[in-house]
Amino acid sequence: MSLWFELIASGLITGGIYAVVAIGLNLQYGLMRILNISHGEFLMLGAYLTWLAHTVLQVNPLAFLPVVALVMFVAGVLVYRLCFYRIVSTAPAVEVIEARSLLVGFGLLYLVQNLAYLAWGADLRGYSFLVETLEIGGARFNLNRVVVFGFAMAASLALLAVLRFTLIGKAVRAMMQSPTGAQLVGIDTKVLHPVVFGAGLALAGVAGALLSTVFEISPAMGEPYTVTALIVIVLGGLGSALGSLLGGFLLGLVETFGMHFTSPSLKMVLSYGVLIAVLLARPKGLFTR
Amino acid sequence: MNSRHALLALLAGGLALAALPWLLSDFLLALALSCVMYAGLAVSWSMFCGPTNYLSLATAAFFGLGTYVTAWGAGALPYGLSVLAGGLVAAGFAALIGAAVLHLRGAYFAVITFGMGELVRHGITYYEKAFEGTVGRIIAEAPESTTVYWMVLLVSMGAVAAAVLVRDHRLGLALRGIGSDEERAQTLGVNARRSKIAAFALSAFFAGALGAAMAVRWTYIDPLTVFNPFIGFQTVLIAMVGGAQTILGPIASAVVFGLLTEFLRLQFPYLFLVILGFLLILLVLYLPGGIASLFERWRWRRGNV
Numbered sequence: 001m002s003l004w005f006e007l008i009a010s011g012l013i014t015g016g017i018y019a020v021v022a023i024g025l026n027l028q029y030g031l032m033r034i035l036n037i038s039h040g041e042f043l044m045l046g047a048y049l050t051w052l053a054h055t056v057l058q059v060n061p062l063a064f065l066p067v068v069a070l071v072m073f074v075a076g077v078l079v080y081r082l083c084f085y086r087i088v089s090t091a092p093a094v095e096v097i098e099a100r101s102l103l104v105g106f107g108l109l110y111l112v113q114n115l116a117y118l119a120w121g122a123d124l125r126g127y128s129f130l131v132e133t134l135e136i137g138g139a140r141f142n143l144n145r146v147v148v149f150g151f152a153m154a155a156s157l158a159l160l161a162v163l164r165f166t167l168i169g170k171a172v173r174a175m176m177q178s179p180t181g182a183q184l185v186g187i188d189t190k191v192l193h194p195v196v197f198g199a200g201l202a203l204a205g206v207a208g209a210l211l212s213t214v215f216e217i218s219p220a221m222g223e224p225y226t227v228t229a230l231i232v233i234v235l236g237g238l239g240s241a242l243g244s245l246l247g248g249f250l251l252g253l254v255e256t257f258g259m260h261f262t263s264p265s266l267k268m269v270l271s272y273g274v275l276i277a278v279l280l281a282r283p284k285g286l287f288t289r
Numbered sequence: 290m291n292s293r294h295a296l297l298a299l300l301a302g303g304l305a306l307a308a309l310p311w312l313l314s315d316f317l318l319a320l321a322l323s324c325v326m327y328a329g330l331a332v333s334w335s336m337f338c339g340p341t342n343y344l345s346l347a348t349a350a351f352f353g354l355g356t357y358v359t360a361w362g363a364g365a366l367p368y369g370l371s372v373l374a375g376g377l378v379a380a381g382f383a384a385l386i387g388a389a390v391l392h393l394r395g396a397y398f399a400v401i402t403f404g405m406g407e408l409v410r411h412g413i414t415y416y417e418k419a420f421e422g423t424v425g426r427i428i429a430e431a432p433e434s435t436t437v438y439w440m441v442l443l444v445s446m447g448a449v450a451a452a453v454l455v456r457d458h459r460l461g462l463a464l465r466g467i468g469s470d471e472e473r474a475q476t477l478g479v480n481a482r483r484s485k486i487a488a489f490a491l492s493a494f495f496a497g498a499l500g501a502a503m504a505v506r507w508t509y510i511d512p513l514t515v516f517n518p519f520i521g522f523q524t525v526l527i528a529m530v531g532g533a534q535t536i537l538g539p540i541a542s543a544v545v546f547g548l549l550t551e552f553l554r555l556q557f558p559y560l561f562l563v564i565l566g567f568l569l570i571l572l573v574l575y576l577p578g579g580i581a582s583l584f585e586r587w588r589w590r591r592g593n594v
C-alpha cells in the first residue's frame with residue numbers, strides 16, 4: 001500500500017515540475033504560435049542564477065525565487081523584442097511564424113547553452129538544501145522535493161487563476177480564441193505578447209530554480225525538459241493551460257509507474273509511447289472538447 | 290531551367306565532384322564528404338517539406354535506421370546492397386508512420402516526428418541491450434574512404450535528381466497544391482493522402498540510404514551517435530537557411546555550413562556554436578527566404594537592367 005502511495009506521490013512531484021515548464025511554453029505557443037525550442041535553456045539560466053546566489057551570496061533559494069522570476073521576465077521581454085517581434089509582425093501566415101520561430105529558437109538554444117558552457121564549464125554543479133527526510137503516511141520523501149512540489153503547484157495554480165479571474169487573463173484567453181476579434185475589441189497585441197512571453201520565461205526560470213535545489217545542474221540540463229514540455233503540451237492540447245497541468249501530472253505518473261514496473265532505461269520509450277498513442281487516438285489532445 | 294537542363298548540370302557537377310579523391314588530401318576529402326552528405330540530406334528533406342510546408346524532424350530516425358541496416362547486415366550484405374536496403378527500410382518506415390500521422394500539421398507533426406525518432410532510438414537501444422547483450426556494434430570490414438565518398442556522392446546526386454523530377458512532375462504540383470491549400474487541392478482532384486505518403490517515403494529513402502552509406506565511416510556505432518537529434522536539426526537548419534522551396538539553396542547552404550562546422554568547431558567548440566546561433570537568428574530575421582532569395586534578387590536585378 002505504501003509502495004503505491006510512494007509511487008503516486010513521486011509521480012505527482014515529477015509531474016508538477018513538468019507542468020510548470022509546459023504551461024509557460026504552451027502560453028507562448030497558444031498566443032503567438034511561437035514554438036520556443038530554447039525554453040529549457042532559460043530553465044537552465046534560472047537554475048544557475050539560483051546556484052550563484054546560493055553559493056556566492058548565501059541566499060536562501062526559496063527567498064530568491066521572486067528575483068529569478070523578475071530577471072527572467074525582463075529577459076523574456078527583451079528576447080521577444082529582439083528576436084520574435086519581427087517574425088510575428090512580418091510573417092504572412094501562421095505556419096511561417098511557426099517555422100521561423102522554431103529556427104530562431106534553435107539559434108537561441110545554441111547561443112544561450114554555449115554561453116553557459118563558456119561561463120561555467122561542463123561540470124555538474126550543486127548544493128544541498130533541506131535534505132532531511134519527511135515521513136507521510138508510511139512513505140518517506142526528501143523534504144526538498146516536497147517543497148519543490150508545493151512551489152510548483154503554487155506557481156501553476158496562480159497562473160491558472162490569473163488567466164481565469166483577471167482582466168489580463170481574459171485578454172489572453174480572448175486572444176487565443178480569436179486574434180483578430182480580440183484586436184477589434186481593443187486588446188493591445190504590442191503589450192500582451194511581450195508580457196506573456198516574459199511570463200513564460202519567468203515560469204521556466206522558477207522551474208529551474210526549484211530543480212537546482214534537488215538535482216545537480218549543468219548547461220545541458222534544459223534540453224530534456226524542453227522535449228518533455230513539448231510532449232506535455234501536445235498531451236494536454238496546444239494552447240490549454242489547464243490541459244498542460246493535467247498532462248504534466250499524467251506524464252509524471254506514467255513515467256514513475258512505468259519505470260518502476262518495467263525498467264528505468266525505458267523512461268523515454270514510455271513517454272513517447274503515451275504521446276503517440278494519444279495523438280493517434282485524439283489528435284487535438286486529451287483534454288480538449 | 291527545365292528538368293533536362295537541370296539534370297545535365299547535375300551530371301556535370303557530379304562528374305566534377307567524383308574526381309575530388311584524386312585532387313584532395315584525406316582531411317579535405319573528409320570535409321567534402323560531410324558537405325556532400327548534408328547536401329543530400331537537406332535536399333531530400335526539402336523535397337517533401339519545402340512544397341508542403343510540413344516540418345518533419347524525423348530525418349535522424351531515417352538516417353539512424355539506415356546505419357543500423359548496414360550494421361546488422363555487416364558481413365552478410367555487400368556495401369552497395371546494404372545502402373539500398375537501408376534506404377528501403379527507411380522508406381517503408383516512413384510510409385508506415387506517414388499513413389498514421391500525415392493528417393496532422395504544424396507543431397503537432399513536428400513534435401510527433403521527433404517523438405517517432407526518439408522512440409526508434411530508445412527501442413533499438415533496449416532491443417540491443419536485452420536480446421543481443423551489446424550497446425553498440427563494431428563494423429569490422431569497412432570499404433575504403435574513396436568508395437564511401439563515391440557512394441555518398443551517388444546517393445546525394447540521386448536525391449537531387451529525384452528532387453528535380455518531383456518538382457517538374459505531377460507529384461510536385463500536387464505537393465505545392467497541398468502546401469498552399471490542402472482542401473482546395475483535394476477538391477481539384479489531388480489524392481492528398483497518397484501524394485504526401487509517396488513523397489515522405491521518397492525523401493526518407495535518401496536519408497536512410499545516406500545513413501547506410503555513412504555507417505562504415507564510424508567503425509563503432511551506437512544508437513546515441515547515429516540517432517543524434519543534431520543530425521536532424523542540422524538538416525532542417527541547412528535546408529531552411531538555404532531556402533526549402535528551392536533545390537540549389539539547400540546545396541549552397543550545406544557547403545557553407547559544412548565548411549564552417551569542420552573548420553571552427555574543432556578549434557572553438559563553444560564559441561563556434563554561440564556564433565552559429567547568433568548568425569542563425571540574424572539570417573531568419575533579415576533574410577527569411579534563405580540564401581536562395583539572394584540568387585533570386587540578383588537574377589531579378591539582372592533581368593531589370
